[in-house]
Amino acid sequence: MRTPMKINSFDIQEKRFSIRFRGFDIHEVDAFLEEISTGLKVLEAENSALKEEVRRIKQLLKGYKNQEDVLKQALLNSQKVLDQMRENARKSAENILAEAEVRAQKLLNRAHQRLSQLHEDIGELKRQRIQIESQIRSVLETHAKLLDAAKTDTALLDAEENKIRFLTNAQ
Numbered sequence: 001m002r003t004p005m006k007i008n009s010f011d012i013q014e015k016r017f018s019i020r021f022r023g024f025d026i027h028e029v030d031a032f033l034e035e036i037s038t039g040l041k042v043l044e045a046e047n048s049a050l051k052e053e054v055r056r057i058k059q060l061l062k063g064y065k066n067q068e069d070v071l072k073q074a075l076l077n078s079q080k081v082l083d084q085m086r087e088n089a090r091k092s093a094e095n096i097l098a099e100a101e102v103r104a105q106k107l108l109n110r111a112h113q114r115l116s117q118l119h120e121d122i123g124e125l126k127r128q129r130i131q132i133e134s135q136i137r138s139v140l141e142t143h144a145k146l147l148d149a150a151k152t153d154t155a156l157l158d159a160e161e162n163k164i165r166f167l168t169n170a171q
Contacts, residue, residue, distance in 0.1 A: 009044060012037040 012033050019026065 007040075009037040009040040012040060 015033060017023075017029065
């Protein structure tokens, strides 16, 4: 199979045929070649315009693909950042929760220690109250004995005084 030769309108216009006896009408051939040349010029112009349009569309497509790649990368980066932010927030929440649990445990331990100290203080105060009550009872008993002794002494003194009066009056 023969490869079609590349031909353009200029080649058609410049093509010259050898003239032979009883050949084609030269004017008809020239007119036909001119018509073909003009049609080919139009087709070449359209082809050139279409090639330019294809080139422009390919450029646009390439730009769109680049934009798509950039957008995909931006989405991936955004997703990574979002995932990292979620992970950081989760870790932060875990840390806050752990710190809160530690603080709560410390407060609970201090409350237990304070409660234990209060129980000890209450026990000490009860012991002191019993001791003070015992001391007061002892002091009261001592004073009661002293009062009884003073009463007895007063009664003896009164009896002695009455005897002295009686003797003084009898004399």
